[in-house]
Amino acid sequence: MNHRQPIVSVYKSYIHEIRRLPHAYLRRFFRLKAEDDCRAALLTKCDDHRTGKLKRVSKTIQQLRAANNGNHHAFNRILDLAYGRVGRLRWELMEPLLSDPNATLPPPIIPGKESSRPPVYSQELTALLTSGLSRRKRPLAPGDLSFPPILPERADPNSSDAQILGPFSKRREVNARWKYFRQEWKKVLPPLQISVSPSREDGHEGSDSGTATVVRKIGFYDTTVLEELVRLTTKPKNTSGAFLPRRWLRRRYQELLGRIPILTFMSARKDMKTKKPGGFSVSLAPNALKARSQGRSLPCATDDDVAWNLKASGEQ
Template sequence: MNGDVKAILSLYRSCLRQIRRLPTEYLRQFFRLRVGDDVRVILDPKHAHLQSTKLKRVRKDLGKLEGANAGYAKCFDYILDTAYGRRGPLRWEILNPLRSEPGVELPPRIIPAVESSRPPFYSREMKALLTSDISVNRALTPAALDHPPTLPPRADPNSPEARALGPFSKRREVNMRWRFFQQKVQKVAFPLQVVLEELPQSGGSASVKTDSASLARVGIRSVGLQDSGVFEEIEALARPPSKDRHSSKNDASSEASSEKPKPTFESHLSTRFLRRRYQQLLSRIPVLSYTLRTTPTGAQVGKYQVKQSPHAVKRYAPVHVTASETDVAWLQLAERSQGKKSR
């Protein structure tokens, strides 16, 4: 056992050496806590049933850390996805609160006598994420949330199939609804925070806020890493330097960045490589905004929308570049000269 402890501590020290080489303080703190917790579980006799799983994860993390510090893009993306909740335990910590909504009743039971027969509940945030092609590859329609397309026509008691073959099994309907819900939720990219956009009644630019106090004032809840400044740090690291130099003075983001210094990379890897990794990370982190409008009667109406950071790498690049007037003129000149030569 003494030899096993020495091997585990040696593995832990190897992880710490790689963690110290990560480019940001957030990444270093995250993986120190992650690896440290796993090593404590491995060395605790009370968690003997978890030792093999945790040891395998630490070894995998060490390999990914070594690859990331060596400049391999896939390994670095794995590190970023783990630290920012695109995969792993943090992803499920962000997801679980969105499976319910305070103050909203659960849907009625499909089988009246069975409590567990309630269909899955879609919160307002979850509906916005599932029906947007930014957070999922194939967005769902609002009708698909109420009636999953996987249900057969017989599930409708008024359908010809139900009248001819009899009613569809309620237990099967419950299982199919939950299976559809679980499959779609696993494919959703979840935000790190909610952005509140308040549009004034008189028009003009919207005021953008992300603090929990402002969200609570309008009756919406925080999501993920709200108030931590993590998403703002990702955007600052992904922003090209030229956009910082030429940004307008009226830009709210530039005013916020002028109050405190922009975060920088502390790494032996090239800044261009790291910035590209963070730009691609932003394409996997949707921006969940709550737009609040004031009607002429004075009532406030809000709606969730899913957007993408302007500094993110676009998922679908244009296949054809639109020709400008200058390009068209050159093409016409080339065609005329080619016609003269053929004569």
């Protein structure tokens, strides 16, 4: 078939750039992506649609080539694709968190109309939405989830506006709640997996009752992808034939860690002094670059620190 030749040529160029990538995970990810992209183009019967798909594939190849040649913007882009910050993998990581199969369904806003039930914020999504470490924008307040700020005060039947102007349209309330849900989860940076903090009592994961059913096995659960990523920020050994400086690679992976929140289930504490329910927390890896500027603040300088700094400045 005449259309096979350009696809084969594009695939060979794709594989050539993939082989130059510095680490095994990136090569595995983009090899699978290359197969999917080129197969999709091959199975497309419409010439115009096939040409459009090949143009998109060629754009990805150009990004890979620029990344392999040391363009940090292009390298950040391929890291975001490979680790689910953008693209289809991002949706696959986020989709399980957008519902909670164990949650009790809220009653319909419009009595008798099942489709008018408001969205359910899972515990995992709630933790991500209310943390500045997992958001592209400012974190939400817990009250924003129960009463979205895009709703007018009139939507509260106990408000003075509702008493003066009358009740707010239930249909408009349903639409506003779902609109807010959709627009806000799209600003979330998904975790690669859900981690479990060992119990404080006996040091074993999942020792508290209910942990096994609460923590969902999503994303890269039961893999070493996150651990390998953290290691690359300390020992970014280049395992391919391409030359990219280790310090440069370490910087790119540290920046990537700043875009990957770590979602951890904290087991309930049952000691005599403190009783805290289990829940989810959001953090960043210690060597993530974003951790230095967001979510953590530097300690205030002491008198000794100031004295040392003045002395050091005078000696220079």
